Amino acid sequence: RQSSCDGGGGHMAEIRSVGVVGGGQMGSGIAQLAAVNGLEVWLHDSDPTALSKAHQSISSTIQSLVSKGRLTKVLFVPVLADPLDFLTDNFLTKEKGAEAVRMLKYTSSLEDFGSVDIVIEAIVESEEVKKKLFTLLDSIVKESAILASNTSSISITRLASATSRPTQVIGMHFMNPPPIMKLVEIIRGANTSEDTFNATKCLAERLGKKIVCSQDFSGFIINRILMPMINEAFHALYTGVATKEDIDAGMKLGTNHPMGPLELADHIGLDVCLSIMKVLHAGLGDSKYAPCPLLVQYVDAGRLGRKKELDDIEAM
Ligand code: NAD
Secondary structure (H helix, E strand, C coil): CCCCCCCCCCCCCCCCEEEEECCCHHHHHHHHHHHHCCCEEEEECCCHHHHHHHHHHHHHHHHHHHHHCCCCCCCCCCCCCCHHHHCCCCCCCHHHHHHHHHHEEEECCHHHHHHCCEEEECCCCCHHHHHHHHHHHHHHCCCCCEEEECCCCCCHHHHHCCCCCHHHEEEEEECCCCCCCCEEEEEECCCCCHHHHHHHHHHHHHCCCEEEEECCCCCCCHHHHHHHHHHHHHHHHHCCCCCHHHHHHHHHHHHCCCCCHHHHHHHHCHHHHHHHHHHHHHHHCCHHHCCCHHHHHHHHCCCCCCCCCCCCCCCC
16 A cells, blocks of 8 residues: 555645644644744634633743743653753744744634634544534635644544545644654545645644654554553553552553553543544444543543643642
């Protein structure tokens, strides 16, 4: 089978402006990353409180990066990342920081997305909600604009089917936290064009990321492998195999993972993990992907992990 990374030689539209939908932990990180890399950015969230939280958090992060002379904030040593990368080059000067703040606009109206070259959607992991958004975006953005989804697991082909431009719909899956993690997983839907793929690849590279490409099957590469491991860690806890401390320490020290699976779930958000397991279960049709009852119960109880509070680990 042809690698999904093989680009064609088609015309590549240069992306200069980005609309980000969803100002939660992923969307705010993506918006910040794009702005410090010189792109014009619009950030929208349907929840005014979330939008103003994103505004405050991005502004204070950029300010702290300028004062520390770093391009990215080192929140924790992430999976696959070399911490030295963040301490050597890529300084964020005062001028560049001020420019990034100027380049980033916050809006409560999607109508402001009329002139952006690409929209990166980072809202709740629900196919129904994302499809509604894609239909709406399709009616607002210019004809040449690309609609990208940061979905962890949902079919790009089905999201594309909610628009009149399936050739311009693509998966652009950032890792958490987007300013720090080196990877973007690109997912081509069944109808994604080479131009769309090439423009998205160029954007990811401009943001300093390496890319991997996946075919459009539930969970793609990363979450197809990562989430069953996290789900299994919940099963180990649920069935009393070990304590949460020993499960995490075992995987950290025993397999050289920088973070244990339960701690990682805590960072990702237990609600996001559960949504992804449900997509894997429904999309791949195998009972091995059924979400662990303990994971379901935590989410039912509103215990979602620490999500944004990355500096203050809470026991689950
Ligand atoms: P989050 O809950 O932190 O943020 C989601 C934001 O979207 C919220 O602020 C919410 O108000 C907003 N929102 C919801 N519906 C909206 C709508 N219709 N229009 C506008 N805004 C809306 O979630 P997150 O962790 O940032 O995840 C967002 C997406 O990124 C999901 O698809 C998730 O699967 C994916 N993702 C998450 C991670 C992770 O580690 N959390 C990693 C990679 C990808």
